[in-house]
Amino acid sequence: MKKALTVSMGTIAALILFASLFAWQQARSFLDTAPEEVGQEVHIRIRPGMSFDKVAAALHEKHVITSVSKFRLLARYRKLTGSIQAGEFIVNTGWTPDQVLDMLVKGMPVQYRLQFPEGLAWWDVAKAVEAQEFARAGDFRQVIHDPAFLKENNIPFDNAEGFLFPETYLMDKPEIMTPRTAWDTASRLVKTFWAKTSPLWPAGPPPAEELRRILTIASLVEKETSVPEERALVAGVYVNRIRRNMLLQADPTIIYGIGPAFNGNITRADLRNATNPYNTYSHPGLPPTPICSPGLESIRAALSPQQHAYLYFVARGDGSHQFSKTLQEHNAAVAKYQLRRGRR
Known part of the structure; x- marks a missing residue:
């Protein structure tokens, strides 16, 4: 009886050892092996508040990881299940799970350019925002005339004209353009205005x-x-x-x-x-x-x-202007630059 028990205990120990070695081998295989030998880039979008399991499922669906459960265990072991960033990321099917996890935790989300030059009226800014797929022009128009938006962004006028700062922005591009994305985009422009102009009035904005x-x-x-x-x-x-x-x-x-x-x-x-x-x-x-x-x-x-003492100016036709102090001087400049250009 004692001999049989000893054999059984030995068998159990051997099974446990075998199971442990198998689990270790499976874990090493998962950690060391990419889903594809020749990888390809994949875009993954993580929405704010998205659970880790949903993120892992999306990665599995796009063949970036081979196992949702093993990827979850990896994240738990590294205590990173709550550290995934929101945004759009570029990952690769040729990466190991550790590389994928590091990108989602520490990597830089994909950002897109929103740019428009100085001198645009608000409706042209709205068109540029829509053309670059950050918000619908109609939503943008409503937002920059919304009293709640103006109050939130410290704009003391009836709309945000003059506060939509011309710049090249790097921003997350929304999956779907909604009134909320228009609000966020317009807020970014106005916040940039206040940030850029703050050195001009160190005591605070004027009345x-x-x-x-x-x-x-x-x-x-x-x-x-x-x-x-x-x-x-x-x-x-x-x-x-x-x-x-x-x-x-x-x-x-x-x-x-x-x-x-x-x-x-x-x-x-x-x-x-x-x-x-x-x-x-x-x-x-x-x-x-x-x-x-x-x-x-x-x-x-x-x-x-x-x-x-200048009171007048007229375009010379080369981008510059002729400035005059009197109407007589101005009329002469008009005749010289404008009328002559008209004849040409």
Whole structure:
């Protein structure tokens, strides 16, 4: 009896050892072997709040791992089941499970470029956002006019015009464009505005009306010149005209007032249309709001306009402008640059 018990105990021990060796061999095989010898890149999107098991199932479905349960055990052993990042990741079917797990925990999510230049009106920013697949233009429009959005982002105006900072952004691209993705995208643009402009007002942003004045002049500067050396000059012209109670007579403001329907030509009727609140040929002072998203240098120019006696400027045709102190000088410059170009 004792001999039989000894044999049984030996058999059990041998079975346990065999099972342990088999489990160890299976574990080593899982850890050391990629699903495919010649791997290929696979995109995996992990949504916020997604459980580890759902992540593992998605990886298994795309042939990035060979076993959900073994991948879960690996993550538990490394105490990383709660450390998976949200976002879109590029993994490879030629990677080991450890490499896949490291990417999801420590790797950089895929980011896409959203970019648009200085000087776009909000509806053109909305088009750019939609064309680059970050949000629908209609959702974007609603968001930047939403009082809750404006309050959350410290915008004291009726919409976010002037605060949609022109920049090249690296962002996560949504699977589906929704009102929420429009909100998040617009928030990123406005937060960048505040971050970029904060050094300009170390004591904090100016009061609402002063901020409106600064951004409106900056938007005019942005639309009128692309020559860096001229920005402060142009800002100074507008400041001088306002001080003298002269009409600004800025074509870009009329165009903004016409809106997306503008066909590229300003007519005499447009110049005389007093129902357009942005018609600075009819209404004195600055237009009601900024007319585009100005860049940082145009905002600097509006904060520190150059002091001079110029009241007029006209395009030379090469991107630069001729500045004049009197109407007589201005008319001569128009004849020289504009009329001559028209004859050509």
